[in-house]
Amino acid sequence: MEASRSDESNLSPNRDQRSNLNPAHNSMISSGQVWPTIDGPLGLTEEASVDYARRFYKFGFALLPWLWAVNCFYFWPVLRHSRAFPQIRNYVVRSAIGFSVFTALLSAWALTFSIGGEELFGPVWDKLVMYNVADRLGLAGLA
Template sequence: MEASRSDDPNLSPNRDLSFNPILIPNPSTVSSLISAGEVWPTIDGPLGLTEEASVDYARRFYKFGFALLPWLWAVNCFYFWPVLRHPRGFPQTRKYVVRSAIGFSVFTALLSAWALTFSIGGEELFGPVWEKLVMYNVADRLGLSGLT
């Protein structure tokens, strides 16, 4: 005998979905967290890191950013966005996240200045040194292109 749609609890339009907080969170639970002023250190909210673990991760992202990986500073700022938004919460984590934001801003400004200098200035700015600075003729200079 075939089961009807109303017999199957998964297909029933009146089923209670509040038991599954990952797929569809219970609105009363979410509003109570917001009204209670509970702030989480990561963008994951209650599914993310604890406050103690977040300090360790923020410190690691900050230090590895100095190892020629400054994009980790951007990841640090993104992942710990609630720490940046709430200045009084999480002071230990905040110092690493703010330093990462400053480091990423300085890196972006320097990289942009360097790229704009080369793209706008070009040969007029650098003169005869330009041929040694550009990378598009490396194969020709080393005799690897086969065009002699």
């Protein structure tokens, strides 16, 4: 019986040391607090997070839709917890929708050109593709 107690006491400190490798994570779980960014307590405050989420969302319309993906990634806890941070969630959900629509349109466009090709577009194909720009401008025979 005493040997098993000493084994348990030897095991429990190691277990506690392993679980305390990330004290911020443990305190977040024990207190039940949700942080707006993936950085946890090391990240932005809630006020700054609203500003950053708004900026990422608006700049995504400036032909930078990858910022919508960054917004979704950085504010993943906001997407995960539906009732937390309603001001930030508004921008992050819109960013997720925008990035999904952009990805669907880009994929459809790429698949149309790669699968359809010349059979789909006919004689207009030569004007649409970019691999013959040097031939059209007369630059191919200069070397």
